[in-house]
Amino acid sequence: xxxxxxxxxxxxAAMAExxxxxxxxxxIDVRTAEEYASGHLPGAENIPLDRLxxxxxxxxxxxxxxxxxxxxxxxxxxxxxxxxxxxxNMGGIAGYFGTLERGR
Numbered sequence: 001x002x003x004x005x006x007x008x009x010x011x012x013a014a015m016a017e018x019x020x021x022x023x024x025x026x027x028i029d030v031r032t033a034e035e036y037a038s039g040h041l042p043g044a045e046n047i048p049l050d051r052l053x054x055x056x057x058x059x060x061x062x063x064x065x066x067x068x069x070x071x072x073x074x075x076x077x078x079x080x081x082x083x084x085x086x087x088x089n090m091g092g093i094a095g096y097f098g099t100l101e102r103g104r
Contacts, residue, residue: 012066013098015090016041019064027064029093030076035068039100041093046104049076059084066090 010018019027019041027044029036036046047055049072057063063085067073070091080087 009091012091012093012096015064015066015088016096016098019088019090022062022064025062025064027066027090028076030065030067030072033104037102037104039093039102041066042099042101044101052076052079057083057085061085063087064090066093068092068094 016027019025027041029040029044029046030049030052031040031046032048033046036044040046044066049067057080063077063080065073065076065080065087066089067076070089073089073091077087077089
C-alpha cells in the first residue's frame, strides 16, 4: 500500500479490483464520451454525469463510479445514493496504469 492510498483511502486499482469481485456490480464511468473513448476500465459503462438522471437504477443496486479526478464521480455517487443505489466513488482514473479499453 502506498503512502497516497493509506492517507486518502484505497487506490483506484484497489477499487477496480473490489468492483470486479463484487457480484452483480456495475462500473460506471461518468466522464464525457470522448474521455471514455480515450481509455476506460474493461466492462465499464459510460454514463456522463450530466446524463445520469436520464437512467434508472434499482434500489440497492451496487454501483462503482469513477471519473478523471474523483470530483464528478463524488457528485454522481452522492446523487445515486440519494436514489437508493449502493454507490461507491472509486475516485479518478487519471493515475491508473492498469489495463484499459479504448473506443466506445
